[in-house]
Amino acid sequence: MLHKVAAEVFQISLMPRNSINCYIIEGVLVDSGIRSSYNTVKKAIQKIPVYQHVLTHAHADHQGCSDQICADFEIPLCCHPSEVLRTETGMVTQDYPRPQYWIAKLQQKYWAGQGHKVENTVVENDMIENFRVLETPGHSAAHISLFREIDGLLIMGDVATNMNLLTTATGLRLPPNIFTSDQERNIQSLQKLAELNPAIICFGHGPVMQNRNRKFEQFVAKCSTTF
Template sequence: MLRQAAPEVFQISLMPRNSINCYIIEGVLVDSGIRSSYTAVKKILRNIPVYKHILTHAHADHQGCSDQICAEFSIPLLCHPNEVFRTETGLVTTDYPAPQHWIAKLQQKYWAGQGHKVEQTVVENDMIGNFRVIETPGHSPGHISLFREHDGVLIIGDVATNMNLITTAVGLKCPPNIFTTDQQRNIQSLQKLAQLNPSVICFGHGPVLHNTNRKFEKFVAECSAHNES
C-alpha cells in the first residue's frame, strides 16, 4: 500500500493494482482517494505526519475522504481557484461532460466525500515545499500538477493515467472522455508537462513511471499527432 517513489515522496495505493493513488510529498498529502479510503489514509498519516492537504482536482476519486482527513488532523485544504466550488460543496461531477450519466451518479453517491472549506488557493508557479504548481486544465477546469525541479519528480494527477481504467492493464493513456471536461485542453497540458522532461511520474491511476527512456514524451507526441489527424 505504501511505497517510496523518490526522496520524501510516498505513493499510497488505495485500490488493487494501483488503480487509485494518493501521495505524500514533503509532508503534504496530495489527493485522498474515495470516501471509503478514510481508514487506510488515516492509518498511514499517523505514521507519516502531514501539515497540509492539496488536491490536484476535485473529482470523487481524489477528494473522497478529504473532509474527514482535514478534520481528523486539523490540516488546511488547498486547491486551484477553479476547483473551489466542487471542493467546498462536494458536488464533484458538475464539470463532467455528462453529469447525469449513470457512472457519474454512482461516483457522486458512493465515492464522493462531503465538501470542505478551502483555506488557500494555488496557481501557476506557487510552491508547495520544493514542488512548483503547474496549471494543467482539461481533465477538470482547475487541474494542477506538481513538479520538483531538482530531481524531476512530477505529480500528474489525471492529466494522464498509467493504466486502462477498465482492464487495469498498465500503459499510458489519456483520461477517459466521460470524466474529462475538455480533452483538447488536456492534450495541451500534456504537451506542457512533456517539455519538463520529468524523471519520475506519479499518477492518480496506475503505477509510478520511471521515465528513463523518455516514454512519456513519446506518448505525448503520439497523442498530439493523433489529435491533429
C-alpha cells in the same frame, strides 16, 4: 500500501494494482482517493505526519475522504481557486461532460465525500515545499500538477493515466472522455508537462513510472498527432 518513491515522497495505493493513488510529498497529502479510502489514508499519515492537504482536482476519486482527513487531523485544505466551489460543496461531477450519466451519478453517491472549506489556494508557479504548481487544465477545468525540479519528479494527477481503467493493464493513456471536461485542452497540458522531461511520474491511476528512454514524451507526441 505505503511505498517510498523518492526523498520525502510516498505513494499511498488505495485500490488493487495502483488503480487509485494519493501521495505524501514533503509533509503534504496530495489527493485522498474515494470516501472509503479513509482508513488507509489515516494509517499512512499516522506513520508520516502531514501539515497540509492539496487536491490536484475535485473529482470523487481524489477528494473522497478529504473532509474526514482534514477534520480529524486539523489540517488545512488547498486547491486551485477555480476548484473551490466543487471542493466546498462536494458536488464533484458537475464539470463532467455528462454529469447525469449513470456512472457519474454512482460516483457522486458512493465515492464523493462531503465538501470541506478551502483555506488556501494555489496557482501557476506557486510553491508547495520544493514542488512548483503547474496549471494543467483539461481533465478538469482547473486541474493542477506538481513538479520538483531537483529530481524531475512529477505528480501528474489525471492529465494522463498509467493504466487501462477497465482492465487495470499498465500503460500510458489519456483520461476517459466521459470524465474529462476538455480533452483538447488536456492534451495541451500534456505537451506542457512533456517539455519538463520528467524523470519520475506519479499518476492518480496506475503505477509510478520511471521515464526511461523518454517514453512519456513519445506518448504525448503520439497523442498530439492523433487527437
